[in-house]
Amino acid sequence: MRYTGFALLIIVLLAACSAEKKANKAFRLGKYQNTIDIYKKKLANDPNDGKANFYVAESYRLSNRLKEAEPYYAKAGGRGLLKDSIQFFLAEAQKANGKYDEARKTLEAVIASTPDEKFKNRLEAYLNGIDYLEKLNERRSYYKVKNLELINTPSAEYSPVFLNNELYFTSSRGNGKVYEATGTPFTDIYKVASRGANVDLATVATLPEGINSENINDGCITFSPDGKIMVFAKGNSGKRKGTNDVDLYLTRFRNGAWTEPVALNINDPDAWDSSPAFSPDGRTLYFASNRKGRARERAGYGGTDIYSAQMDSRGRFSRVRNLGPEINTAGNELFPYVAEDAKLYFASDGHPGYGGLDLFVVKRVNGKTVIENLAQPVNSNGDDFAIFLFRADRGFFTSNRDGGKGDDDIYTFINEDPNLKVVNYYLQGVTYTPDSVGKLRILPNTKVSLIDHNGDVMQDFVTGNDGKFLFRIYENEDYNLIAETDGYLVKRQAYTTRGRGVDPSTLKELVTNITLDTMVVLDKIDLNKYFVLDNIYYDLDKANIRPDAAKELDKLVQLLIDNPEIKIELSSHTDSIATVEYNQDLSQRRAESAVKYLVDNGISPDRLVAKGYGELRPIARNTNPDGTDNPEGRDRNRRTEFKILEVGVIPKTIEEEEEFDEDKYFKSDGNN
Incomplete structure (x- = not known):
């Protein structure tokens, strides 16, 4: 009897141990x-x-x-x-x-x-x-929130996206196999006909096979602005351990159907990549990931972070960037969304909130990032996430707050702020180049980048045959436009929106679009072509660099930094007053002084040649035909110029090599 009891004890212990291991x-x-x-x-x-x-x-x-x-x-x-x-x-x-x-x-x-x-x-x-x-x-809130009861069920409904009078959402309402992480069925993507928040329940349907897959979680979708590209998350197939088995996929709408989804090249095989969102112009994809950080990416700040990637015209993605510590925290940031007014919305449990995930909006105020909690009633002590605006003052979001139908529910909201006025600023321009007689002609296939006051690239644009580019910009900010194309000098040009904004209180419409105009002129790289530097003045009989001259030479420093492949001759010229010998010596000292300034500011002396020409190369008359003085002509002759002597080849940096090589890992769908 003792033996039997002891044996039973052993069996119980072994069973407990086995259960714990399991x-x-x-x-x-x-x-x-x-x-x-x-x-x-x-x-x-x-x-x-x-x-x-x-x-x-x-x-x-x-x-x-x-x-x-x-x-x-x-x-x-x-x-x-x-x-x-x-x-x-x-x-x-x-x-x-x-x-x-x-x-x-x-x-x-x-x-x-x-x-x-x-x-x-x-x-x-x-x-x-x-x-x-x-x-x-x-803080007073003007938001009114309501459960979208017709759509919601005791299962999960989340990640609403509105397109062409149809509401897309993700749900676990199916009766298929249970996902072992949550104990609920795997999710599929659904759509329903809708006029804003008024849905036609009779039209609810799953997306076709190929988008949705059996025993896999499908969901969290985004569309390009024209609705022809869809990016969505798919995973938890069991092929990889844990929750990291989630990736982003792309499909195109062609001939009335969606093509076979293709995994994006920006997926990290060891990470969870999900909750994608296109920017309003369709050129940037935002997504969340718990990746550890790779080449050209900043490492994550903890939990899931929000990243961005640039999409080219062929649907390939590159330049993955972490959005940084102002947005990402040691907690979780996910479900990004960019509204038509360019405000970034996201969900976070790392920023101060009510509990679980809260919804936040990122605003730009005088070039600085300001993050604002949307407060109650949008946020609650539950998980509030996945916002989408189908108008500037109304939209959808997801919440598992008390009082819902069960699990995650989709809610609608209206912003009744009487002072709500959305002003969108855009900068449009054209790239030109002067022809042989100085007339401007359109320069196509030019990459133009918008750079913020911190030197960070905000957007890129490659012009077509019309030379046009378009950027989303913001009020009271300073920018640089950098334009480049093969065979031309890289052009850097300042632009500011200070003093160009409008007072929203004077506007009657809910949304107002304001477009500002500019142009960028690029010079062709021609050997021995002279470029005159404006406003390089010297004191009488002196060669030292004055403060006003330094400002102009700083522009040349930047030009040489932007165009590291060129070697130049920097030349100084005088008028005909004084002797030929004196003017030659003075111009040489001035040219050498200018070159020294460039070297002192980081330009390699191997790229510079100082040359004084004295009065030997006038571009205007020093005297009039009757022998009298010609002050305007002499002023033009007292100039500083540079010409391109050589154009070399700059080796690619490690970063550029990695970016180039990365394309071979892109999983093509055969149509790119």
Whole structure:
């Protein structure tokens, strides 16, 4: 009898050990619902098992069910588990459940006990975010929010996108196989006929096979402005471990049907890449990723970050960039969306908010980034995310707040701010080049870049045969336009919108578009062609560089930096007053002084030749035909010029080589 009892004990222990191994394996594979189910059985016998509570809490958190994690974090603990981290997650869960005072006490206790200064700073920032809510609630809101009841079900409906009188959304309402991370069915993409927020429920249908796939999560879509390109997320197929098995795919609408989806070349095989959104001009794709950072990308700041990538005319993507620490935090930032007014919206649990994910908007104010919480009633202590505006004052978003139909629901909103006026500023221009007689002609196939005051590239545009380019710009900002094409000098040109804005209070329409005009003239690279530098003046009988001359020479420094392949002769010329010998010597000293200034400002002396020509090469008469003085002619002759002596080949930088080589990894659909 003793033996039988002992044997039964061994069997029970082995079974428990086997169940724990199974649960831990499921957790590593991202099968969080399986982990929850197994450990809950263990908790039924021992509710205070710290390790079991921890894995249940983590599984709820990692499958976006933070509210349900709270009672389990409260009991979590054990050998090898970080107590401070558990308490931080407990505070997050308390906040998600609207228990702000409890979350504050939990954070204060961790701050007092943790020795990790970096972690302490994060906790203090999170605590300050709770205090910030009091100020946020004092702000008046003009938003009116309503559950889109006709669409929503007890299953999840999220990521609404409106296009051509159809509302697209993602839902788990199907009755197929259950996704083991959440315990709910896999998601598909649906669409329904809609006039704004008025949907025709009878028209609800899934997108065709090829877009939606069996036993795979499909969802989070975006369209190019013409509706002919769709990018969407697809994954959790089980081919890779955990939640990182999510990538972005592109399909085109051709001959009345969507083409076979193709994985984007910007996917990171070791990361979760999802929630894509095209910019209004269709040239930039924003998305969220938990990648660690690759060549030419800044490493992530924690959790999921928002990135951007540029799309060319063939649908290829490049120049992946992290949006930086102003937007991305140690938490999660995802579901980006760019409205017609160029404001970036996104969801975050890292910026101060009510709990879970909150919706934020990024505004540009005098060239600076300002991030604003949309406040209640748009935000709640639940997850609020995936906003989309089908008009400047109304749209959709997603929330799992209390009072919904279940899981994630789609909500509609209206902004009734009486002072809401949207002003969109655009800069349009044309690239030209002078012909042999100085007449301007259109220069096609020119890359024009818009550079902000920090020197960062905001947008690129390649002109067509008409030489036209178009950029979205902002009020009260300073820019540079940089234009380049083969065989021509790179041209850098300043542009400002200061003093060119309009007062929104004077406008009657909800949306006003203002287009400003400019032109950029590029000079062809011709050997021995002279370019006159304006306003390079010297004091009488002196060769030192005056402050006014330095400003002009700074422009030449920038030109040489922008065109590193050219070697120039910098020459100085005089009028005919004084002797030939004196003028020759003076012009040589002035040319050498100008070259020294360029070298002192970073230009290699190997690229520069100083040459004084004295009075030998006038471009105007120093005297009139009757022998009298010609001041205007002498003024033109006292000039500084440069000419191009050589054009070399600059080796590609490592970054350029990597960018070039990256194209071979693009997974073509055979139509590019």
